[in-house]
Amino acid sequence: MIVKFSLLRRSHIPDDRPRFLVAYNHGVIQLMRHENDSNPVIIKIPNMIISKARWSSDGSMLAICGLQTDLEDEKCMIHFITAYGEPLRNLLIPGQTITDISWEGDGLRLCAAVDSHLFFANIRLDYKVKKRKNIYYKLFQLN
Numbered sequence: 517m518i519v520k521f522s523l524l525r526r527s528h529i530p531d532d533r534p535r536f537l538v539a540y541n542h543g544v545i546q547l548m549r550h551e552n553d554s555n556p557v558i559i560k561i562p563n564m565i566i567s568k569a570r571w572s573s574d575g576s577m578l579a580i581c582g583l584q585t586d587l588e589d590e591k592c593m594i595h596f597i598t599a600y601g602e603p604l605r606n607l608l609i610p611g612q613t614i615t616d617i618s619w620e621g622d623g624l625r626l627c628a629a630v631d632s633h634l635f636f637a638n639i640r641l642d643y644k645v646k647k648r649k650n651i652y653y654k655l656f657q658l659n
């Protein structure tokens with residue numbers, strides 16, 4: 517069963533970056549550059565029942581929420597993955613059922629609907645600061 521079918525329409529996204537998302541509830545996500553992409557990125561999240569998948573506002577990553585069936589008590593999990601399918605972080609949230617997630621407009625915060633509660637998370641990626649010709653750059657890292 518398809519949980520989410522989404523095409524990210526932003527002009528600033530490079531052509532080689534996936535922008536089309538199909539998420540299946542059995543833990544498989546397909547990322548494509550366009551509808552006829554012959555080489556899609558396939559992401560498999562084992563033991564996960566996906567309830568929602570959402571692009572960040574800039575299209576650089578997506579948040580995937582659902583129930584992690586291999587956990588004992590609190591099973592609500594959000595996986596953060598780059599647009600190219602590389603895992604960034606996992607966020608375990610207390611509760612029994614996660615039904616929805618939503619990004620803030622600038623992509624730095626996320627809201628999750630769990631049971632009868634709303635959880636808010638600040639999203640901070642690891643980065644190093646480099647200086648080159650008197651200009652400082654933030655270089656984001658996966659871990």
